[in-house]
Amino acid sequence: MALVVQKYGGSSFETPDAIMLVAKRIIDTYDSCNDVVVVVSAKTGVTNRLIALTHELCISPEGPDYDLVIATGEQTVVGLLTLCLNNMGYKATSYLGWQVPVITDSNHGRASITSVEPGRIQKDLKKGAIVVVAGFQGISDKGRVTTLGRGGSDVTAVALADVLGADICEIFTDLDGIYTADPTICKEARKIDKISYDEMLELASLGEQALQVRALEYAKYHNVTLCVRSQFNRNAGTLVTTEDEDMERIIVSGIVYDKNEAKIAVMGVPDKPGIAAKILTALADADISVDMIVQNVSQAGLADVTFSISKSDLELARKITNAIAAEIHAKEVIADEKISKISIVGLGMRNHAGVAARMFSALAFNNINIQMISTSEIKVAVAIEEKYTELAVRVLHETFGLSY
Amino acid sequence: MALVVQKYGGSSFETPDAIMLVAKRIIDTYDSCNDVVVVVSAKTGVTNRLIALTHELCISPEGPDYDLVIATGEQTVVGLLTLCLNNMGYKATSYLGWQVPVITDSNHGRASITSVEPGRIQKDLKKGAIVVVAGFQGISDKGRVTTLGRGGSDVTAVALADVLGADICEIFTDLDGIYTADPTICKEARKIDKISYDEMLELASLGEQALQVRALEYAKYHNVTLCVRSQFNRNAGTLVTTEDEDMERIIVSGIVYDKNEAKIAVMGVPDKPGIAAKILTALADADISVDMIVQNVSQAGLADVTFSISKSDLELARKITNAIAAEIHAKEVIADEKISKISIVGLGMRNHAGVAARMFSALAFNNINIQMISTSEIKVAVAIEEKYTELAVRVLHETFGLSY
Numbered sequence: 036m037a038l039v040v041q042k043y044g045g046s047s048f049e050t051p052d053a054i055m056l057v058a059k060r061i062i063d064t065y066d067s068c069n070d071v072v073v074v075v076s077a078k079t080g081v082t083n084r085l086i087a088l089t090h091e092l093c094i095s096p097e098g099p100d101y102d103l104v105i106a107t108g109e110q111t112v113v114g115l116l117t118l119c120l121n122n123m124g125y126k127a128t129s130y131l132g133w134q135v136p137v138i139t140d141s142n143h144g145r146a147s148i149t150s151v152e153p154g155r156i157q158k159d160l161k162k163g164a165i166v167v168v169a170g171f172q173g174i175s176d177k178g179r180v181t182t183l184g185r186g187g188s189d190v191t192a193v194a195l196a197d198v199l200g201a202d203i204c205e206i207f208t209d210l211d212g213i214y215t216a217d218p219t220i221c222k223e224a225r226k227i228d229k230i231s232y233d234e235m236l237e238l239a240s241l242g243e244q245a246l247q248v249r250a251l252e253y254a255k256y257h258n259v260t261l262c263v264r265s266q267f268n269r270n271a272g273t274l275v276t277t278e279d280e281d282m283e284r285i286i287v288s289g290i291v292y293d294k295n296e297a298k299i300a301v302m303g304v305p306d307k308p309g310i311a312a313k314i315l316t317a318l319a320d321a322d323i324s325v326d327m328i329v330q331n332v333s334q335a336g337l338a339d340v341t342f343s344i345s346k347s348d349l350e351l352a353r354k355i356t357n358a359i360a361a362e363i364h365a366k367e368v369i370a371d372e373k374i375s376k377i378s379i380v381g382l383g384m385r386n387h388a389g390v391a392a393r394m395f396s397a398l399a400f401n402n403i404n405i406q407m408i409s410t411s412e413i414k415v416a417v418a419i420e421e422k423y424t425e426l427a428v429r430v431l432h433e434t435f436g437l438s439y
Numbered sequence: 440m441a442l443v444v445q446k447y448g449g450s451s452f453e454t455p456d457a458i459m460l461v462a463k464r465i466i467d468t469y470d471s472c473n474d475v476v477v478v479v480s481a482k483t484g485v486t487n488r489l490i491a492l493t494h495e496l497c498i499s500p501e502g503p504d505y506d507l508v509i510a511t512g513e514q515t516v517v518g519l520l521t522l523c524l525n526n527m528g529y530k531a532t533s534y535l536g537w538q539v540p541v542i543t544d545s546n547h548g549r550a551s552i553t554s555v556e557p558g559r560i561q562k563d564l565k566k567g568a569i570v571v572v573a574g575f576q577g578i579s580d581k582g583r584v585t586t587l588g589r590g591g592s593d594v595t596a597v598a599l600a601d602v603l604g605a606d607i608c609e610i611f612t613d614l615d616g617i618y619t620a621d622p623t624i625c626k627e628a629r630k631i632d633k634i635s636y637d638e639m640l641e642l643a644s645l646g647e648q649a650l651q652v653r654a655l656e657y658a659k660y661h662n663v664t665l666c667v668r669s670q671f672n673r674n675a676g677t678l679v680t681t682e683d684e685d686m687e688r689i690i691v692s693g694i695v696y697d698k699n700e701a702k703i704a705v706m707g708v709p710d711k712p713g714i715a716a717k718i719l720t721a722l723a724d725a726d727i728s729v730d731m732i733v734q735n736v737s738q739a740g741l742a743d744v745t746f747s748i749s750k751s752d753l754e755l756a757r758k759i760t761n762a763i764a765a766e767i768h769a770k771e772v773i774a775d776e777k778i779s780k781i782s783i784v785g786l787g788m789r790n791h792a793g794v795a796a797r798m799f800s801a802l803a804f805n806n807i808n809i810q811m812i813s814t815s816e817i818k819v820a821v822a823i824e825e826k827y828t829e830l831a832v833r834v835l836h837e838t839f840g841l842s843y
Contacts, residue, residue: 051495091455092519093526100533104518107511114507115496122497129504
């Protein structure tokens with residue numbers, strides 16, 4: 036008998052029929068001699084509607100009362116799914132965050148889990164019950180309801196899998212698992228059977244949507260094996276787990292793109308120490324995080340500083356940069372929304388030289404110009420013109436032999 | 440400094456502007472040197488929508504998970520109102536039922552409060568905070584969320600007023616208070632300034648909608664002074680309190696009608712002991728409560744048994760009655776939906792003879808035939824043809840001198 040933690044997202048609860056399908060899948064898992072703990076998100080769109088309600092009353096709603104409102108989304112789903120399981124003749128017990136309890140800090144709206152008490156759930160499992168837990172929420176040591184922020188239900192699932200010593204934590208999504216590239220733009224993309232935490236972390240932070248970075252970090256740190264699989268079929272999915280020798284032999288595991296970045300170039304800056312720092316400090320003060328940065332000397336004594344940021348930060352970043360550009364007598368500030376970031380990720384890069392060179396050559400051969408580069412031990416990311424995104428993904432997928 | 444408990448109903452929270460109006464009223468009360476504890480209902484219609492969701496998944500949803508779903512309505516409002524108060528610069532603290540805690544039995548869907556712990560709320564009040572509590576919900580000794588059933592928020596308000604030793608428990612409604620008759624059909628109706636628990640209990644059980652019987656019983660038992668007043672203006676409202684000599688001098692305090700009853704007559708029943716009991720037992724077994732009952736001998740050895748029930752029970756009651764009528768060889772069963780119950784209520788009836796006679800004469804003088812009668816120490820109720828409802832109310836209002 037295994038202990039399985041299953042996490043279902045908002046799209047699994049959009050209609051009564053969808054809820055019943057989830058219930059049937061849970062029952063199938065239970066009837067195959069498993070203990071089952073289910074973690075649920077709010078129905079798609081509900082959390083955003085609740086957030087909108089709070090914004091109708093306050094300019095910047097936050098704190099325990101904000102959390103009280105938005106925690107109702109998961110509460111409704113927990114109740115409905117448990118009712119449904121009981122109605123199908125199975126013993127199921129519902130838990131809100133405070134009932135588990137999932138204890139968090141008091142950082143309302145984006146709280147971190149500090150501990151989870153497994154006792155009550157373990158008792159229910161021993162009695163043969165299916166346990167259904169509201170994701171995304173906890174309770175602070177002050178007795179207030181907290182929420183964990185975007186992707187919080189995944190974190191709840193991983194934390195429960197950890198303290199309960201689950202054999203696996205299944206994350207259900209719209210796709211069959213993690214792919215070597217986005218299958219909607221690259222027909223040759225194939226599902227990855229097994230991937231390491233580190234690779235998955237890179238993919239997630241570079242644009243892969245299936246898993247949230249926070250949940251992955253938690254899983255890696257606590258060594259919780261994840262399985263990303265489809266809510267629509269019974270295919271095996273992708274295992275996310277500790278790395279092994281097989282994984283290290285693969286140079287590139289996956290290719291991701293992110294169209295959500297924009298670029299700002301400050302041209303003709305006096306090439307003196309501290310200029311780039313000045314710009315970046317001002318952006319950091321405004322809570323804007325900068326992704327890639329390039330500085331190159333253009334003419335005698337003058338440099339260009341180019342950096343990428345999230346598209347949503349572009350307006351504010353441009354204002355701040357313009358002010359500093361005037362101050363430091365830069366020649367020009369150019370903003371460009373039409374960029375895209377393409378990244379290749381693979382454990383094998385550690386031991387294989389020349390991976391970046393192969394990537395750049397393949398792009399150059401297809402006349403795709405590279406605007407910025409950033410690398411880590413297991414990834415190479417480049418910024419290119421947005422219109423080349425799909426082409427670049429297909430070229431790299433071919434180059435690194437991911438299609439077969 | 441007084442301690443005021445205020446309860447706002449669902450129609451007070453229909454729009455962001457309405458919520459802000461409630462917040463302003465609370466602040467006005469607080470700024471007039473009062474401690475304020477606010478109890479809220481869910482937004483109008485929300486609880487019914489949540490109940491509908493559960494019915495899409497189960498034929499007869501019930502138990503702790505049903506309560507989990509429908510308790511979200513009040514939770515959302517508590518969060519929003521508290522956010523709003525904080526946003527207006529006032530310190531406000533939110534409480535769900537389990538956070539107070541409001542402890543109930545495990546009778547999910549219609550739980551009764553067994554105790555309320557005032558400690559946490561008292562601490563917040565001492566710190567100068569406004570306290571906002573979700574009505575309608577509590578926690579069982581098994582740690583499960585419970586709901587109190589229809590009108591539960593009024594019960595929460597009264598229970599809090601009791602344990603906190605509040606000076607007054609204000610119940611906000613759409614009307615200025617309790618009227619001598621429904622002002623929409625009787626122009627001469629006037630607001631009652633003060634009424635006893637017993638009279639108010641009779642009025643509520645006879646059709647007056649402003650207060651629920653359960654909350655009134657709780658208030659009477661624990662001696663909590665209520666004030667029913669308008670959410671739209673600052674008029675004084677109606678005090679519901681222990682009886683005094685002034686009240687006893689008033690023979691009739693109010694007149695209510697209820698169009699929600701139907702009548703079944705079983706004609707030509709053998710006039711033997713136990714026949715009426717047989718019918719009533721069968722109805723009770725089907726959970727149908729009978730209001731008025733009349734039995735009269737019509738012909739030699741034959742009797743008619745007539746009783747009134749809620750309109751919604753008519754179909755089932757008719758079936759049950761037909762079956763028994765066949766069994767006991769009754770001649771005929773006649774059902775009539777077109778009846779109405781008119782009641783007069785007043786403490787003064789105890790000491791004044793002839794009140795019923797005056798009522799019957801007035802109705803007879805206006806050609807309104809009385810079909811059934813029931814009385815208590817402080818009320819007389821009659822069933823009449825439905826079309827005479829408004830006329831009867833106006834006639835009795837005039838007869839008992841309520842207009843001036």
